[in-house]
Amino acid sequence: MISRILFLVATLLANAACASEPVSELIEEQARNHYGAAVPLEAEITVMTTSGTLSKAVGISAFWIDRKSGKFLANAVSSDGNEHRIAGYAVVTKKVAVPTRKIFPGAILTDADLKVIDVPHMRVGTFSVTDLNALVGKEVKSLLSPGRQIMAQAIREPLAIKRGDQVSIHFRVNRLELSAPGRALNDAQLGEPLKVVNIMSNKIVLGVARPDGNVEIMQ
Known part of the structure; x- marks a missing residue:
């Protein structure tokens, strides 16, 4: 009781x-x-x-909060020295990028597909990809629902080459470079290995996916 009186006196003096x-x-x-x-x-x-209608105060004389739910009670001191009971929630939140619509596998995420919302920190999944910049340009692997967090396993880097694509096979030895048309036998991202069939020789070779449908033969 004495400490609260001292607080109110100090608050009134500070208010000047x-x-x-x-x-x-x-x-x-x-x-x-x-x-x-x-x-x-x-x-x-x-x-x-x-609850509580006080919008401005000179200080808080008493405060209690439930760390799990964020529910709080506070005594706010107005400029005239009166205490006002304020109740509500103070929730730790994190900004999370979520889909604005249903997005199907194979789509490439753009800014228009995403929005940023505040999510209670305790509800942010361990494997959630929360940063909008880390999502834009990624390919969707599994169905994304509007407003739901996007898990890391639901997206991937876009495929550089898809199974069945016509590719250009390149083989380099010192200054010698050979090329031939081919067909991809599996999907691959940039830098990933894939099998291709040389259309001219009908032989299957192992290569690495490069930009623009090029495949570099592994030596």
Whole structure:
């Protein structure tokens, strides 16, 4: 009781030198202090009030939060020295890129396919790909649902060559370079090995996928 009175007195004295601040910012500061190292550097704290109408205060005289749910109770001190009970949730959130629509396998993700939303940190999957920049340009391997997190196993680098594609086979030895038309026998990303059949000799050779449908024969 005495400590609270001292806090109110100190708050009133400080109020002469400083202006009121948004209650949400004061609560966020309190929540960060309580969460401590549990809040990742890239995460944010989203404050939602369920009761209490005070928008600005000079300080928080008492604060309690349930770390699991984010539910909090706070006593905010207004500029006239009165305490106001504020209740709500201060949830640790992380920005996550999710699909804006249903996306089928084989599609290449673009900016228009994705949006960024705030997701409670505890609900972000271990294998979720959250960064929009890390998703754009990737090929979809399995069906993506709108608003759902994208797992790492659901995307991949686009295929450079697909099974059945007509390719150009290249073989180099010192300054000698030979080429022949071929057909891919399996899918491959850039730099991945694949089997191709030399259409001229009908022989199967092993090569490496290069850009523009080229295959470099492995020596």
